[in-house]
Amino acid sequence: MININIQKTLHGSSGEMDLKVDLSIVQNDFVALTGQSGSGKTTLLRILAGLEESRGVIEVGDEIWQDSNKRIYLAPQKRKIGFVFQDYALFSNMSVEDNLLFVKKDRELASHLLEITGLALLKNRHTSTLSGGQKQRVSLCRAMMNSPKLLLMDEPLSALDPSMRTKLQNEILSLHKEFATTTIMVSHDPSEIYRLANRAVVLNLGQVINEGTPKEILLQTSGSAKFSFEGELLDIIKVDVIHVAVIAIAQQIVEVVVSQEEIKRLSIGQIVRVSTKAFSPTISE
Amino acid sequence: MLEILSQIEFEPFLLSFKLAGVTTLILFILSVPSAWYLSQTKSRSKPIWEAITALPLVLPPSVIGFYLLITLSHNSPIGLFFDEYFGIKLIFNFTGLVIASCFYSLPFMMQPLQGGFESLNKNILEASYLAGKSKFETVIKVALPNMKPALMTAIIVTFAHTVGEFGVILMVGGSIPGETKVASVAIYEMVEVMDYEAAHVYSVIMLIISFLVLISVYIFNGKMKRIGQA
Numbered sequence: 001m002i003n004i005n006i007q008k009t010l011h012g013s014s015g016e017m018d019l020k021v022d023l024s025i026v027q028n029d030f031v032a033l034t035g036q037s038g039s040g041k042t043t044l045l046r047i048l049a050g051l052e053e054s055r056g057v058i059e060v061g062d063e064i065w066q067d068s069n070k071r072i073y074l075a076p077q078k079r080k081i082g083f084v085f086q087d088y089a090l091f092s093n094m095s096v097e098d099n100l101l102f103v104k105k106d107r108e109l110a111s112h113l114l115e116i117t118g119l120a121l122l123k124n125r126h127t128s129t130l131s132g133g134q135k136q137r138v139s140l141c142r143a144m145m146n147s148p149k150l151l152l153m154d155e156p157l158s159a160l161d162p163s164m165r166t167k168l169q170n171e172i173l174s175l176h177k178e179f180a181t182t183t184i185m186v187s188h189d190p191s192e193i194y195r196l197a198n199r200a201v202v203l204n205l206g207q208v209i210n211e212g213t214p215k216e217i218l219l220q221t222s223g224s225a226k227f228s229f230e231g232e233l234l235d236i237i238k239v240d241v242i243h244v245a246v247i248a249i250a251q252q253i254v255e256v257v258v259s260q261e262e263i264k265r266l267s268i269g270q271i272v273r274v275s276t277k278a279f280s281p282t283i284s285e
Numbered sequence: 286m287l288e289i290l291s292q293i294e295f296e297p298f299l300l301s302f303k304l305a306g307v308t309t310l311i312l313f314i315l316s317v318p319s320a321w322y323l324s325q326t327k328s329r330s331k332p333i334w335e336a337i338t339a340l341p342l343v344l345p346p347s348v349i350g351f352y353l354l355i356t357l358s359h360n361s362p363i364g365l366f367f368d369e370y371f372g373i374k375l376i377f378n379f380t381g382l383v384i385a386s387c388f389y390s391l392p393f394m395m396q397p398l399q400g401g402f403e404s405l406n407k408n409i410l411e412a413s414y415l416a417g418k419s420k421f422e423t424v425i426k427v428a429l430p431n432m433k434p435a436l437m438t439a440i441i442v443t444f445a446h447t448v449g450e451f452g453v454i455l456m457v458g459g460s461i462p463g464e465t466k467v468a469s470v471a472i473y474e475m476v477e478v479m480d481y482e483a484a485h486v487y488s489v490i491m492l493i494i495s496f497l498v499l500i501s502v503y504i505f506n507g508k509m510k511r512i513g514q515a
Contacts (some may be wrong), residue, residue, distance in 0.1 A: 042488075049411075049415060051368075051411050051414070051415075075414075076411070076414045077414055077415075077416050077417045077418065078420065079415075080417075080419070081413065082415075083411070083415045085408045085412065087406070087408060089408035089409045089412045090412075091409060091412070091413075091430075092409075092429070092431060093427070093431050102413075102416060102426070103416040103417070104416075137312070141496050142416075145416075146416065146417065150401070180424060188452055218421075237438035
């Protein structure tokens with residue numbers, strides 16, 4: 001069990017903000033941390049890792065990592081944390097294998113991890129010659145080397161293309177299954193959260209505003225609505241006698257007919273929800 | 286030409302290189318921790334320390350020489366202390382030159398190192414801490430190997446700058462053959478006695494060495510950039 005109860009004043013782009021998080025995480029959980037940028041997700045990870053100070057308590061099992069009232073503050077070196085940075089943060093002066101061995105001189109574990117992630121043949125390569133996906137794999141393996149009590153990942157896959165993401169998601173999943181490491185991952189990608197996490201926490205302006213299973217958090221239909229998507233209103237075009245709203249949803253653009261009355265409530269750039277009620281869709285190739 | 290070369294005393298050159306080598310070594314050992322500290326600190330006194338370490342860049346060498354003379358001579362408590370307890374004189378000998386050079390060349394070691402530390406990706410340092418490594422180990426095994434161009438610049442430019450030192454040496458060391466008469470001082474004396482031939486030979490050697498040193502730094506840094514380690 002990991003108990004987190006911390007507080008820190010942040011000076012963000014939108015002025016001062018209080019990061020206040022009270023969270024318990026069960027052993028072996030895979031928690032996805034999501035929310036708008038600037039809501040304090042990365043800072044929370046850094047506080048857990050001991051890279052940033054805060055007020056409050058962090059308990060991991062029977063160990064106290066931080067208790068600001070008792071002036072207890074365990075250095076990052078002693079927390080046994082695995083951390084995967086968004087920009088990989090590999091040691092470019094070392095080979096792939098040496099990046100892993102730097103954490104712990106355990107060749108067996110290193111080659112096992114490299115085997116799982118398909119890097120075995122690249123172990124002597126210099127990290128500067130690797131592709132983005134390969135670098136993030138090395139970073140993931142390196143984070144697992146000290147058998148961490150807590151694995152923290154800060155948007156680990158956001159810099160990769162979609163197919164590479166899916167591959168790495170599978171590898172993260174198999175590593176999680178094998179090592180059962182309690183994991184917290186910052187992610188913006190709903191499909192990633194759904195596939196990997198068993199719990200999702202939504203942070204907004206430093207506060208936890210929602211938590212539950214990924215399905216509860218991500219499924220946004222309400223009432224009798226069957227399909228429901230959030231998107232940005234790009235334009236309203238008048239076509240003959242009707243008006244068509246152009247809305248960007250994820251990577252696609254859709255057109256929806258809107259009435260004269262509705263137009264009055266809408267403004268370009270607004271985030272809107274597009275939903276339909278019961279109908280029978282057909283699927284075609 | 287060969288005749289001229291065989292008549293030339295090479296002792297001043299050897300002395301210049303010995304002085305530069307010792308100075309570079311001492312400055313490296315002292316500057317790595319201080320440059321690291323300045324690169325990491327958020328203390329408000331940082332600009333003061335940065336200004337102090339950069340002072341030798343702008344002060345006339347005679348000013349540095351003058352203050353060093355006053356502080357290290359037998360008439361000052363420091364000079365007296367070293368003489369009485371250790372029997373070491375701090376001016377007009379090689380020891381004095383080393384001390385003076387360390388002050389004079391300090392910014393040439395400090396600034397590239399501090400710049401190098403500051404330009405490192407902070408995440409790799411943190412990754413090292415999270416791997417359980419102390420700050421010392423992180424500096425030696427992660428920071429320094431990842432800033433080779435800065436390291437190279439610091440060491441070579443400090444060495445070269447110390448070889449090219451003149452004013453401070455003249456003030457603190459004088460011109461004692463084999464002890465404080467370095468190449469630059471030797472040239473000055475040759476010109477004074479109008480021995481232009483020897484002055485030419487010495488100057489050309491200095492010019493070539495300086496050029497080779499600088500070009501090797503630039504070639505190395507260019508290579509590091511190409512392989513993406515800069």
